[in-house]
Amino acid sequence: MAQPLVGIIMGSSSDWETMRHAADTLKALGVEHEVKIVSAHRTPKRLYDYAASAKERGLKLIIAGAGGAAHLPGMAASMTSLPVLGVPVESQALKGMDSLLSIVQMPAGVPVGTLAIGRAGAVNAGLLGASILAITDDQLAARVERYREEQTAAVADSPE
Numbered sequence: 001m002a003q004p005l006v007g008i009i010m011g012s013s014s015d016w017e018t019m020r021h022a023a024d025t026l027k028a029l030g031v032e033h034e035v036k037i038v039s040a041h042r043t044p045k046r047l048y049d050y051a052a053s054a055k056e057r058g059l060k061l062i063i064a065g066a067g068g069a070a071h072l073p074g075m076a077a078s079m080t081s082l083p084v085l086g087v088p089v090e091s092q093a094l095k096g097m098d099s100l101l102s103i104v105q106m107p108a109g110v111p112v113g114t115l116a117i118g119r120a121g122a123v124n125a126g127l128l129g130a131s132i133l134a135i136t137d138d139q140l141a142a143r144v145e146r147y148r149e150e151q152t153a154a155v156a157d158s159p160e
């Protein structure tokens with residue numbers, strides 16, 4: 001198996017319905033990735049081990065999705081210098097506003113690139129991650145360009 005470049009992590013298996021869209025997007029663009037459940041609250045040691053070893057294992061970027069009191073992206077970012085993209089998963093109680101604010105309001109010094117709540121954020125995390133990696137990968141850059149062109153070509157002139 002090829003070396004994964006992107007690590008997709010999420011706080012719970014219940015996040016997969018959202019985070020699978022990040023994985024699908026990376027797959028469509030031919031970006032090798034791995035997918036793990038890593039909870040900031042329920043498996044803190046797993047989070048430490050994952051984030052602390054991510055760079056030496058060859059990952060270039062982490063996409064972290066979580067809902068509610070969503071500490072996962074920020075805690076991961078605190079333990080690695082890799083870029084971390086955060087996806088707020090839509091929670092039942094507060095429709096993801098809790099997740100969004102938990103992820104986006106990082107203190108200065110530890111950035112998390114925060115995307116939209118839910119599926120749009122997961123898709124865009126995959127696209128943004130691919131664009132970041134494409135800076136040093138011309139073949140991937142061409143695939144990202146083609147994805148955009150196909151998306152543009154798929155937009156109808158009229159709704160009927």
Ligand code: RP5
Nearest residue numbers: 011012014015066067068089
């Ligand atoms: C967070 O709590 C997870 O990221 C998930 O979005 C939320 C609820 O988790 P479950 O109770 O569904 O496992 O840690």
